[in-house]
Amino acid sequence: MGTIYDASNISAYLIENNQEFQKKLLSEAINVAGNIDRILKAGNIDLLKNAQRLVLYVVEDRTEELISFAEVEGVAWAKHSLTLAFKLEWVHAIRRALWHFIKLYDQSNKNVNYVGDFFELEHKVNDGIDEFLNTFFISYSFYKDELLLAQRKLVEHLSVPIIPVSPTVAVLPLIGTFDSYRMEIIEEKVLTDISRLRILTLIIDLSGISNMDEVTIAQFQKVLIGTTLMGAQSIITGLRPELVRKMVKIGIDLHTYTKTKATLQQTLNEYLV
Secondary structure, three states: OOOOOOHHHHHHHHHHOHHHHHHHHHHHOHHHHOOHHHHHHHHOOOHHHHHHHHHHHHHOOOHHHHHHHHHHHHHHHHHOOOOHHHHHHHHHHHHHHHHHHHHHHHHOOOOOOHHHHHHHHHHHHHHHHHHHHHHHHHHHHHHHHHHHHHHHHHHHHHOOOOEEOOOOEEEEEEEEEEOHHHHHHHHHHHHHHHHHHOOOEEEEEEEEEEEEOHHHHHHHHHHHHHHHHOOOEEEEEOOOHHHHHHHHHOOOOHHHOEEEEOOHHHHHHHHOO
């Protein structure tokens, strides 16, 4: 004899009773219910329509489609900065509403193998909902992380001003604390701007540097090497004693790739005369 928990039968039952399912869902998610229209306008996300898609994917064990759907949803919520608390409440409400209608379906049918069918369905439903939530949050976090990285990169580029002071001479004043990531941005910016601005002499002023660890110093040497390979001359000004001691300690030979001057003003006076 056939089981009452056949996926096609449950799917048909849920589709047939979709309006009642939506009413139950809205009653389970009070906070979200008052924001249905706002979320639709903000991100073109139809929560009620998407809820039906989710329950059908779960019941019919369409795992690949469920995962793809969760990934798209995660990006959409991250892109439009929608409240995660709403999503969590909504998905838990979907879970409760789905079990409620499975119970109603069960009550309207005679089940010849209730225990075995129940545990099979419990595994299918709860694992499916959990898979959706897990994929959704991974997708959401990945999008947010990529967005933050892009924004940080933009800020770092803006904080590395290469200032032309003549047709062939430019100044790069470095200020604050530097780590490996920021030094990578500087390397990219320097090499690009040497080519774009046709710089022959780049004066790098370090008088505003508060700290630079040994790894970052080694990366800074790569910036100087890259400048030389681009056909430009680099000049360092404003070296502080503590920074010089670190360079000496790790064996950085600046004079192979660059020149050093005491102050930026002295260097500008010399090169702009």
